[in-house]
Amino acid sequence: MGRFLARRTGESLFTIWGVVTTVFFITRVLGDPATLFVPVGATDAQIAALNHSFGLDLPLWRQYLHYLAHVVRGDFGRSFVFGRPAIDVVMERLPATALLAATAMALGCVLGCTSGAIAAMRKGSLGELVIMTVALLGQATPVFWLGLMLILWFAVDLHWLPAGGYGRPANLVLPAVTLAVFVAAAIARLTRSSILDILREDHVRTARAKGLYPATVFFWHIARNALVPVTTMVGLLGGELLGGSVVTETVFGWPGMGRLTVQAIESLDFPVIQAAVFVAATLVVLINLAVDLLYQALDPRIRAQ
Amino acid sequence: MVEPVLDIRNLTVVFDTPAGTLHAVNDLSYTLMPGETLGIVGESGSGKSVHVLTMLGLLPCPPARIVSGEVLFRGRDLLALSERELCDIRGAEIGMVFQDPMSSLNPVLTIGRQLREVIQRHAGLDHAQASARAVELLGLVGIPDPAARLAQYPHQLSGGMRQRVMIAIGLACDPTLLIADEATTALDVTVQAQVIDLIRDLKNRLGTTIIWITHDMGVVAELADTIQVMYAGRIMERGPIAPVFHQPRSAYSWSLLRSLPSMARHRRLYQIPGSPPNMIHPPPGDPFAPRNPFATPRCHRDVPPLRQVADSVPGHQVAAWYDLPAAVAAHPEIADA
Numbered sequence: 287m288g289r290f291l292a293r294r295t296g297e298s299l300f301t302i303w304g305v306v307t308t309v310f311f312i313t314r315v316l317g318d319p320a321t322l323f324v325p326v327g328a329t330d331a332q333i334a335a336l337n338h339s340f341g342l343d344l345p346l347w348r349q350y351l352h353y354l355a356h357v358v359r360g361d362f363g364r365s366f367v368f369g370r371p372a373i374d375v376v377m378e379r380l381p382a383t384a385l386l387a388a389t390a391m392a393l394g395c396v397l398g399c400t401s402g403a404i405a406a407m408r409k410g411s412l413g414e415l416v417i418m419t420v421a422l423l424g425q426a427t428p429v430f431w432l433g434l435m436l437i438l439w440f441a442v443d444l445h446w447l448p449a450g451g452y453g454r455p456a457n458l459v460l461p462a463v464t465l466a467v468f469v470a471a472a473i474a475r476l477t478r479s480s481i482l483d484i485l486r487e488d489h490v491r492t493a494r495a496k497g498l499y500p501a502t503v504f505f506w507h508i509a510r511n512a513l514v515p516v517t518t519m520v521g522l523l524g525g526e527l528l529g530g531s532v533v534t535e536t537v538f539g540w541p542g543m544g545r546l547t548v549q550a551i552e553s554l555d556f557p558v559i560q561a562a563v564f565v566a567a568t569l570v571v572l573i574n575l576a577v578d579l580l581y582q583a584l585d586p587r588i589r590a591q
Numbered sequence: 592m593v594e595p596v597l598d599i600r601n602l603t604v605v606f607d608t609p610a611g612t613l614h615a616v617n618d619l620s621y622t623l624m625p626g627e628t629l630g631i632v633g634e635s636g637s638g639k640s641v642h643v644l645t646m647l648g649l650l651p652c653p654p655a656r657i658v659s660g661e662v663l664f665r666g667r668d669l670l671a672l673s674e675r676e677l678c679d680i681r682g683a684e685i686g687m688v689f690q691d692p693m694s695s696l697n698p699v700l701t702i703g704r705q706l707r708e709v710i711q712r713h714a715g716l717d718h719a720q721a722s723a724r725a726v727e728l729l730g731l732v733g734i735p736d737p738a739a740r741l742a743q744y745p746h747q748l749s750g751g752m753r754q755r756v757m758i759a760i761g762l763a764c765d766p767t768l769l770i771a772d773e774a775t776t777a778l779d780v781t782v783q784a785q786v787i788d789l790i791r792d793l794k795n796r797l798g799t800t801i802i803w804i805t806h807d808m809g810v811v812a813e814l815a816d817t818i819q820v821m822y823a824g825r826i827m828e829r830g831p832i833a834p835v836f837h838q839p840r841s842a843y844s845w846s847l848l849r850s851l852p853s854m855a856r857h858r859r860l861y862q863i864p865g866s867p868p869n870m871i872h873p874p875p876g877d878p879f880a881p882r883n884p885f886a887t888p889r890c891h892r893d894v895p896p897l898r899q900v901a902d903s904v905p906g907h908q909v910a911a912w913y914d915l916p917a918a919v920a921a922h923p924e925i926a927d928a
């Protein structure tokens with residue numbers, strides 16, 4: 287266990303270093319930020335002065351080393367746009383993204399696992415057909431379209447919920463539902479197929495031959511085993527959502543990391559881009575680590591290897 | 592008069608498949624007395640598993656459909672019970688041991704949990720008492736260091752040990768009837784011999800009534816009191832071990848015995864000609880007739896009933912129109928082939 291943790295921690299640090307390095311070089315080819323910040327018709331001297339103040343006049347390798355030395359201290363420099371430490375700008379947006387991701391994940395898991403389980407246990411019924419059709423549509427529907435439709439129905443037509451904004455629980459409903467639909471659809475399909483696989487296994491027949499109550503058979507001998515693959519997908523989706531769901535946050539004006547990242551890219555705010563990518567990568571790595579640990583707790587055969 | 596433990600009457604089970612109705616069990620009747628060990632043999636697809644799964648309500652319906660019959664277990668018709676009532680019997684009064692102990696145990700639950708859950712379900716014991724009983728059971732089936740096994744998972748045990756765990760689960764609630772379906776097929780010869788010794792020992796100590804399903808005539812000879820040879824969902828022959836092995840009356844059991852290495856002695860191993868019966872369009876008469884060198888015209892026409900062979904051998908029954916000893920004597924060229 288200790289060796290496993292040490293190895294995975296090493297791998298995680300390497301992954302984060304890779305991401306941080308990649309994003310550094312990619313931002314450098316995005317464009318020249320100084321041209322965006324100086325007034326039209328500025329002199330070359332003015333541009334050079336701005337580049338100097340951003341540290342962009344140094345050779346690339348020195349910029350990189352300088353950057354790495356600061357990154358390990360959690361310092362990504364000051365945002366060109368906000369004039370404050372970039373990491374603070376990003377971390378301020380993290381709660382909004384985390385709230386949206388957690389709500390959507392919780393909603394999507396409950397909905398997806400329940401409907402997937404019903405579809406599997408009632409295979410061949412009308413219920414299964416309906417659930418699987420809705421799930422397929424849910425996965426195929428573009429998130430921005432679903433978001434806009436929800437705004438049209440529930441905000442514009444019915445006036446039940448606000449079309450956007452942040453701060454009150456009502457603001458959370460539409461963006462969370464938009465994301466949850468996608469999550470639930472993916473989880474429902476996987477839950478159904480895993481349960482169908484497990485139903486074919488001999489040990490389920492053994493459990494029934496023991497005279498166990500149907501609920502015991504379902505929870506301990508079917509759902510418990512189906513949890514193993516579903517956990518992996520939940521981890522993948524969770525990482526995706528925590529990185530900030532760009533489209534949903536943009537459609538609903540949700541002040542999260544996804545929207546911030548897009549804005550930072552548009553304004554070539556290098557420090558913020560780098561800080562945002564760093565935070566997102568770290569979160570994904572942490573979630574993967576958690577999923578690996580959970581996976582081992584759920585499946586003793588993996589623990590043995 | 593002693594009541595039979597199990598009395599199956601005219602059980603017929605079919606599967607509705609896309610290709611047509613598959614006749615898996617056809618008008619099957621037999622009884623099982625307390626303490627008796629019944630060995631059921633027959634080729635793959637002869638309805639051995641389907642008929643026991645039917646009586647326990649473990650068959651998926653659909654595609655399976657019980658057309659007719661009664662299964663009286665200690666006087667109660669299992670087929671007429673509700674799923675709830677059947678649940679109370681399964682694992683408690685009737686224990687099951689399945690083939691392939693790797694896939695028949697849940698890979699993500701400990702051995703202890705898989706034993707305790709059946710004990711707690713039926714015996715109403717608390718966790719500690721159930722654990723104690725689980726340790727006792729593992730000891731009973733000859734697993735060394737039983738207390739330490741409770742925390743282990745199936746993949747940490749060898750195949751033979753896993754099969755012993757399956758047997759312990761089957762015996763957990765002191766069942767009246769233990770059904771083992773190919774319980775030793777997946778094991779190598781040495782382990783198989785150990786498991787058979789174990790069952791023989793348990794049967795003598797606990798007096799459990801046993802149905803032992805297998806492909807292996809040798810195992811039946813060692814373990815069973817009564818042998819029942821099945822083909823195409825029917826009983827071809829049934830009787831005490833000695834007369835059936837020494838004087839078989841059905842051409843199918845005769846063929847099975849002739850294809851046993853130990854029985855063939857100096858002759859060549861017998862190969863049953865032809866292919867297994869088509870269960871969707873079964874032949875009209877005796878299902879084995881198309882592969883039977885001794886078949887008479889009547890065999891191809893009418894289904895033979897199961898009848899007593901001779902008054903001198905009680906319990907020896909056969910379903911055949913021909914007289915096998917006479918037919919073998921009349922055709923030595925077939926018998927020696």
Ligand SMILES: Nc1ncnc2c1ncn2[C@@H]1O[C@H](COP(=O)(O)OP(=O)(O)OP(=O)(O)O)[C@@H](O)[C@H]1O
Nearest residue numbers: 606613615634635636637638639640641642654870
């Ligand atoms: N779920 C099912 N759907 C359709 N047909 C089935 C199903 N289960 C069993 N059968 C058919 O029922 C017949 C009897 O099968 P059964 O499993 O009882 O044979 P068996 O004697 O136990 O054979 P084996 O020695 O291979 O275990 C076979 O023809 C088989 O193909």
Ligand SMILES: [Mg+2]
Nearest residue numbers: 639640641772
């Ligand atoms: Mg079988």
